[in-house]
Amino acid sequence: MRQEATDGPARPYHHGDLRAALLAAAAAELEARGIEAFSLRSVAKRAGVSHAAPAHHFGDVNGLLTALAAEGFRRFVAHQAAREDRGGADPAARLVEAGLGYIAFARANPALFRLMFASDRPDFGEPALAAAAEAAFGQLADACAAVAVRRGGAVPPAEVEATWGIVHGLADLLAGGRLKRLAALPEAEREAELRDIIARGLPR
Amino acid sequence: MRQEATDGPARPYHHGDLRAALLAAAAAELEARGIEAFSLRSVAKRAGVSHAAPAHHFGDVNGLLTALAAEGFRRFVAHQAAREDRGGADPAARLVEAGLGYIAFARANPALFRLMFASDRPDFGEPALAAAAEAAFGQLADACAAVAVRRGGAVPPAEVEATWGIVHGLADLLAGGRLKRLAALPEAEREAELRDIIARGLPR
């Protein structure tokens, strides 16, 4: 009855790397049921352990969701960074591409995105989550700064907030199923429109 | 042991206007505990009725939340409309003010805003809610159209989406406690900055 998912290398504990297995199960549970129907016992069942096993690694449900959100922010940053590189050398183009990455992530992981940005359950006082979230914000701020520096000035905070607001609003509305017309467009056309919209918020 | 909240006019039923009393209790519960800890039994307790009483009026929890979201959208539209009138006669100014109203509503009612825009629990197939939500969208679209018409053209849908995205993103980030600098500003300065940002998205 053992969980033999990966009979690979390290098997540090009793059961295997239960912490990682629970995080994976929680991610699956989140996408399957959404955050509002998220159940700790169901996650434990997915991972093949008793319903009380997660407590040892995460404390309580919110602890698990906090870890999941932190992992989400790290994946978010990586996704955005990869996308940003498609923008080439021009800072403005890079910033727009980073915004598209932000939006694409929200579309691809709507439930996770909602956990990260519209839930009270993750504890942002937790250092790991705070750091991951801060890194995500810093990434956007840096991309804005690069544009401003190129033009010879520091970035007024309002510039960063404008860009963040535009990108985040489009991401949230798309992830929430509003903006049906835009969501139904072929990817290339959708991204072209989004590029135009994002460009409006660029530091001037 | 009767609930004598308003010994005013109509008392249509057994207990009084329980439907309205439950909606009020639910709104209080929502702001107090947030949507993620929202409890039907707690709402019933607030209203002074048994835990099963709400079922008769709303079916289940999601039915209550659906009605609450619909009422939220109606208040949202009213709030935005009142604010829009502060913009005077110029369509562009009116649109910007409507956006500020959108954002102010989100800041004043963060939990309700989240219920309306970031929850799966309200049933948007319910005609009352669908109509109320549609009216909110229509209001923004109309304000955009007024700007475009003034300039002699129809409104490309992308223009509406751009404006909506910008306003919604700022509202959501502020309601979620991101954008701490902006949130900490005195109201006048905050609104001045928001006006600048919103103006970037205006139909050109």
Place this chain on the structure above:
DNA sequence: TCCTGCATCTTGTCGATGTAAAGATGGACG
């Protein structure tokens, strides 16, 4: 006036959930 029908509300119950406590298991390490 009385009585019957029925919407309204209460009581009691069920399965599911999150959390805590206590016991079982087995690897690490002296």
Place this chain on the structure above:
DNA sequence: CGTCCATCTTTACATCGACAAGATGCAGGA
């Protein structure tokens, strides 16, 4: 080889949403 302890399971309990059955009292007709 034996002990310790992190890990996991079992058991128990309070709370939750939903359902069913019974109580309450207004309305409308005989």
